[in-house]
Amino acid sequence: MTTLQKAAAKGPGGAARLLRYFTMPIFLGLAGLALYLYVGTQDLDSIEQRSLNAGTLIQQTARLLELAAVSTAIVVTLAVTTGVLLTRPFARRVSPFVIGLANIGQAVPSIGVLALLAIIWSIGFWPCIVALVAYSFLSILRNTMVGLRQVDRSIIEAARGMGMTKLAVLFRIELPLAVPIILAGIRTALIINVGTATLGTFIGAGGLGESINNAIRLDRTVVLVAASGVTAIVALFVDWLAGVAEDVLRPRGL
Amino acid sequence: MRTTRAKLTQLLGLFAVLFLIVAGCGGAGGGGASGDVDLSGAEFTVGSKEFTEQLILGQITLQVLENAGATVNDQIGLAGTVAARKALESGEIDMYWEYTGTGWITHLGHTDPIPNRQKQFEAVAKEDLKKNDIKWLSPPSPANNTYTMAVRSEAYDKLGVKKLSDFKQLVEENPEEATVCVGTEFSTRDDGLPGMEKAYDFEFPKQNIVKIDEGLIYQQTDKGKQCNFGEVFQTDGRIAALDLELIEDDKSFFPIYNPALNVRKDVIEEYPQIAELFAPISEKLTTQELQALNAKVDVEGQLEDQVAEEWLSENGFI
Numbered sequence: 001m002t003t004l005q006k007a008a009a010k011g012p013g014g015a016a017r018l019l020r021y022f023t024m025p026i027f028l029g030l031a032g033l034a035l036y037l038y039v040g041t042q043d044l045d046s047i048e049q050r051s052l053n054a055g056t057l058i059q060q061t062a063r064l065l066e067l068a069a070v071s072t073a074i075v076v077t078l079a080v081t082t083g084v085l086l087t088r089p090f091a092r093r094v095s096p097f098v099i100g101l102a103n104i105g106q107a108v109p110s111i112g113v114l115a116l117l118a119i120i121w122s123i124g125f126w127p128c129i130v131a132l133v134a135y136s137f138l139s140i141l142r143n144t145m146v147g148l149r150q151v152d153r154s155i156i157e158a159a160r161g162m163g164m165t166k167l168a169v170l171f172r173i174e175l176p177l178a179v180p181i182i183l184a185g186i187r188t189a190l191i192i193n194v195g196t197a198t199l200g201t202f203i204g205a206g207g208l209g210e211s212i213n214n215a216i217r218l219d220r221t222v223v224l225v226a227a228s229g230v231t232a233i234v235a236l237f238v239d240w241l242a243g244v245a246e247d248v249l250r251p252r253g254l
Numbered sequence: 255m256r257t258t259r260a261k262l263t264q265l266l267g268l269f270a271v272l273f274l275i276v277a278g279c280g281g282a283g284g285g286g287a288s289g290d291v292d293l294s295g296a297e298f299t300v301g302s303k304e305f306t307e308q309l310i311l312g313q314i315t316l317q318v319l320e321n322a323g324a325t326v327n328d329q330i331g332l333a334g335t336v337a338a339r340k341a342l343e344s345g346e347i348d349m350y351w352e353y354t355g356t357g358w359i360t361h362l363g364h365t366d367p368i369p370n371r372q373k374q375f376e377a378v379a380k381e382d383l384k385k386n387d388i389k390w391l392s393p394p395s396p397a398n399n400t401y402t403m404a405v406r407s408e409a410y411d412k413l414g415v416k417k418l419s420d421f422k423q424l425v426e427e428n429p430e431e432a433t434v435c436v437g438t439e440f441s442t443r444d445d446g447l448p449g450m451e452k453a454y455d456f457e458f459p460k461q462n463i464v465k466i467d468e469g470l471i472y473q474q475t476d477k478g479k480q481c482n483f484g485e486v487f488q489t490d491g492r493i494a495a496l497d498l499e500l501i502e503d504d505k506s507f508f509p510i511y512n513p514a515l516n517v518r519k520d521v522i523e524e525y526p527q528i529a530e531l532f533a534p535i536s537e538k539l540t541t542q543e544l545q546a547l548n549a550k551v552d553v554e555g556q557l558e559d560q561v562a563e564e565w566l567s568e569n570g571f572i
Contacts, residue, residue, distance in 0.1 A: 046448075047442050123470065201438070219334075
């Protein structure tokens with residue numbers, strides 16, 4: 001039984017625990033409603049109307065989610081794999097070098113990376129993805145390595161003693177035990193990516209950043225509040241989803 | 255006891271040091287035409303928008319005022335038209351260069367530009383002084399930094415868009431080629447893309463409009479991959495440098511954008527000499543002059559303050 005099923009099966013106490021899952025979505029729903037009402041009471045001029053209409057907002061939100069989802073999927077695959085490889089004995093010498101590269105990826109300001117990619121490569125969706133991956137790589141890589149390294153040596157020895165191969169130890173002992181820490185890193189990266197994806201507007205990647213940038217340039221406060229508010233709601237919602245995923249994916253027995 | 259030779263060397267060394275000190279003092283103001291106007295004891299804050307031409311104009315203003323003996327606070331490079339205008343209205347800056355078309359449409363809220371250069375200036379100057387206590391110094395510069403569409407010269411004949419009216423046909427016959435790179439301001443301003451589309455009775459397909467940072471448009475238009483056309487500024491030095499062709503505004507939709515120094519009324523009333531200080535400078539700034547100055551920064555990579563200083567001293571202003 002999954003965590004959710006167990007909680008529901010435990011009667012009223014379990015139901016209360018289930019309700020806790022819904023506090024955030026309810027709060028976000030109310031925040032969204034408040035924003036909607038605020039915008040609704042304002043008299044929008046022609047410039048504001050171009051940004052604040054259902055079609056534009058939905059399309060931009062969808063684009064932002066797309067940028068965050070695709071970049072997270074890519075960075076998780078790459079970073080977790082790299083993290084696993086770097087904790088193997090053969091990678092001891094390469095490890096600091098790779099971490100150094102990941103450090104650079106996070107240290108260089110995202111907008112600088114975007115500008116560089118626009119000049120040497122191209123503009124649009126994929127350069128933005130590359131910049132997002134570069135930015136969140138370090139966080140997930142580090143968490144993967146820390147998570148794997150903190151697995152108790154004696155457990156691994158016991159498993160080897162039982163006759164498990166190295167690969168079996170990795171997939172059945174090390175990774176499951178490292179999952180909580182790795183997931184925490186993924187969750188952080190995901191939220192950062194939602195916010196950073198708004199910079200994609202500078203190289204034509206679209207998303208809510210477009211309305212935010214518009215609002216700053218043309219001094220339209222309503223648009224700024226609305227677009228930033230929606231971005232924050234999206235980020236918190238994504239965080240909530242990741243939290244639910246964390247609970248569901250946590251291996252039983254931990 | 256020092257020998258005569260040693261004493262002579264010592265004296266020579268002393269003179270050398272003195273000479274260097276005096277030489278280092280050179281250029282610190284007072285020379286040129288603006289040295290005739292005295293603004294010592296005055297303090298001003300000069301602002302500007304963030305693109306190259308504005309940075310150069312801001313530097314020109316700052317250096318000319320300093321040369322006349324004033325103390326100048328540097329607020330050059332504010333982020334965008336509205337930021338600069340708000341700063342002027344609130345008193346955070348005392349002056350910046352604004353364009354007649356922008357003033358008329360964006361700041362004063364009119365929808366139709368006046369197609370005559372002098373009349374546009376007079377209308378904007380009169381209304382802004384009356385409503386907002388902002389003085390537009392006369393004469394405005396003859397340069398016209400208007401929005402215009404550009405295309406890489408290799409594709410100029412192939413795409414067949416030589417005037418803005420040709421876009422309608424392109425969108426109907428060849429919509430995949432009707433791709434355009436625009437900046438954020440242009441894409442939402444009434445005197446920008448929406449107005450242009452309305453005036454010329456066509457619409458770029460939504461997915462063909464690529465919105466990027468203004469600085470990247472020139473290079474992307476030259477590359478021609480994501481967008482065939484780009485929104486550019488007529489006085490930009492990169493148009494010639496990247497060999498871009500301009501598309502003719504045959505219906506004269508775009509307003510005239512002559513730069514003129516906007517000064518707060520209370521500042522200009524206290525220091526009316528500022529007007530005579532900048533009148534000859536404004537007259538000298540033609541479209542070609544501005545293009546050349548812009549090119550020095552954007553193409554040759556020189557710094558704006560350097561470029562401003564050279565131009566001012568070459569023309570005898572400092």
